[in-house]
Amino acid sequence: MATIKLLINQKPFTIDADPRMPLLWALRDVIGLTGTKYGCGVSQCGACTVHLDGNPIRSCSIPVSSVANKNITTIEGLSPDLSHPVQQAWIAEQVPQCGYCQGGQIMTAAALLKRNPNPTDKDIDAAMQGNICRCGTYPRIRKAVKTAAQLAKATTK
């Protein structure tokens, strides 16, 4: 056990945990943020995607101790009020079926748009490749990423 300081969604937390505990379980079990999902545990599905200093990472495969004091954003912290363009686009395009994968999809898409505001289909394919949707909402995800890009432009103008 170790005392670990975390910065999650701009809020500091001090937790007492096994340093090797994956960030995913620290978020879900210790901090109580359950929006980040478990799907495979081995970096295959993307359900557990969070941002580490703005970059998408698989929280199931990174020990909590290695992200101490770094900036972690989870789906709960993407926006305070549903206002993030990716969230807005997901609602507009009515993407979810079961919804279980969508937090991870959104986090990956948000990171993509941040570094590439005008992604092509190829860019979208490449960025979203690590996120599985078992329900098969890919055609809508693709559309929503493009819609989000438009929305982001409209709001920054």
Added chain:
Amino acid sequence: MRKFNAQEQLGIEAGLLPTEIQRRDFLKLSGLSVAGLLIGIGPAKGATAPEEKPFEPNAFLSIQPDGRIILFSKNPEIGQGIKTSLPQLIAEELEVDWKSVEVRQAPLDNRYGAQFAGGSTGIKTNFVAVRTAGAAAREMLIEAAARRWQISLDQCFARNGFVIRKDTNEQLSYASLATAAAKLNVRENPVLKSRKDFRIIGQSIPGVDNAQIVTGKAEFGLDARPRGMRVAFIERCPVFGGKIKAVDDSAALAIAGVEQVIRIEPTKNPTQLVAGVAVIASNTWAAMKGRKALRIEWDLPAELPESDEALRSRFEKSLESTEVLRDDGNVIDSLAKCKIVHEATFEAPFLAHAPMEPQNYIADVQADKADLWGPTQVPGSVRQRAAEITGLPPNKINVRMTRVGGGFGRRLMADYACEAIYLSKTIGKPVQVVWTREDDLQHDFYRPAGLFKLKAGLDENGQLVSWHLKATTTSRYVFAGSSSPAYQTEVFPDGFPAGFVKNFRMEYAPTSSPVPRGAWRAPGHNITAWVDQCFIDEMAQKAGKDPVDFRLELLGEEDRLMPYSDHGGPVYSTRRLKNVIRLAAEKSNWRQAAPKGIYRGFAAHFMFGAYIAEVVSLSLKEDGTPKVERVVVAADCGLVINKSGALNQLEGGIIDGLSSALRQAIHITKGRVQEQNFDDYPLLRMKDAPPVEIFLVESEEDPEGMGEMTLPPLAAALCNALFAATGKRIRKLPIQSRDRVTT
């Protein structure tokens, strides 16, 4: 043949519903969980003044004097959109503005009748009853208003949450009428709206939980956290049918957070408990580590372990002694006389369901009651199992439904709930059982594997006059010990082309296996449509005819209602089938030559009351593997309740069809499953997902389901397109088998 009963075929128990839901328990318990999980059906706290009463003429809705309109969705939400579409039916008849309603998940409660998600039946079986609940409330609100105004009922009407007086246009809100309406007798036979007046049914209504989902707040089973909850991971015997010989749990118990290690002995019925050792811990990570530290010696079954090879040879053996399910004309004589006779053998593998949310379930079994929640398609079965395991009467068992992260048929089984119930009863604490993805892939109830041998003949005019199918599968009914005939939901003696080929014989034999089997999206059809629609294509080619024309010719000019004794019957309409075939051909420009480098394949299928035709267009990559460029779908599923939701389901079926046909298979070696995770059980990813164009037939027919129908024809359309591209027939799935192609 007997009448189809969806519940029975899905193995869902009825009849154990309690007479009284434990309402107060729900309210009392609400302090134990995160907000939003628990639902009180009664009045919301603090909402009403003492003399004011909510109007709750039935379990489906509540109109609060403060103006809130709450609609309850009775069935589990597994991604099929039922939590939006069922309340749409209520809202339509209730005459309220959709934006003003609040939708809640109902718990298991006998006032709702059967509550399950399976067979794509949620809308079709509730279409009248749920609307009736809304209409009864509407009529009572109108009556309350008429009494207040002292005018006759026909002097007023309801619209958007108000009753309006025709002569003066005065309005009374539902909220203001709630207390008075609550005192009236409940309307028994209200008049339902005519379809031309529908304002909410047929619209594209966003999923009611979408805002929660995109902010990470929607609650799935894995997210529920009752106070004091322990987490359990279970090491199950990797070989099907094994038992525990010895357990050394000393290393596991030494891990911080691990509290107990419990042996689970298998039940006789393998759909309940299998042999396993559970590690109970205060948190997930500790339980995972504890499980890894277990040293278990297994007592393996004495008989030869199952393997793909052994199963293949048993399939051949089964086909030597089949039962004839249908025998029209004389297939043997006819084949002897046919100008062209063609034979082929098709093989389909076991498939896993792999819903995105791994199996998990929470049970809190106490001396006098039990609280259960988690992802399930069959809350009624969970309660029945809980009653058996705990000895509690069913009316002391509360089953709540969270959102379910995918079903696909996997959660028609209550095995993982049984584990939670058993463990909670044993340790006397609330327990959440969590499966890893590896557990999920290795301990599923797999889509049955099968071997299908076909022989068909054309006469001198190229007419299909003979069709002989001999099929065997690892029937799931045999596995579950069901008394229903083994062939049911495996093959369909009334399915096309039966009835259109003069000499037609269908034979079937089940093949046993220790590998567990269950219902997998579009059970049975997910193989038969592939086999039938590929072989039809082969026969069209032998006849030198266009595949679409060949099908239309077989169906004939005249519109007929064909007897169909399975789910979706009692008849199906050749008019509707021909219509979707023509529509798909038209929308895909089938009649024009495909652009250079593009190859197309066609398939059409009737199932569960819906008519689907599909055209797959693909190109070949440099390595010869297909790239699906586009899928065109024509679908007649009757009246559409939620346009956007319907399209989402139909698209999802296409992606799933592609995903499974391309790369999925469960392999068995030495009695165990080889596949471990998504790296060796690959699901389709974004770059392989083609655009899907769906054309819905505008229909006045009663609504059918949406969740399963587009999957079955996809594999056939894909294989037929691959034939067009390569001249090679694919008769063994998956197309890119690990033992065939590496990608």
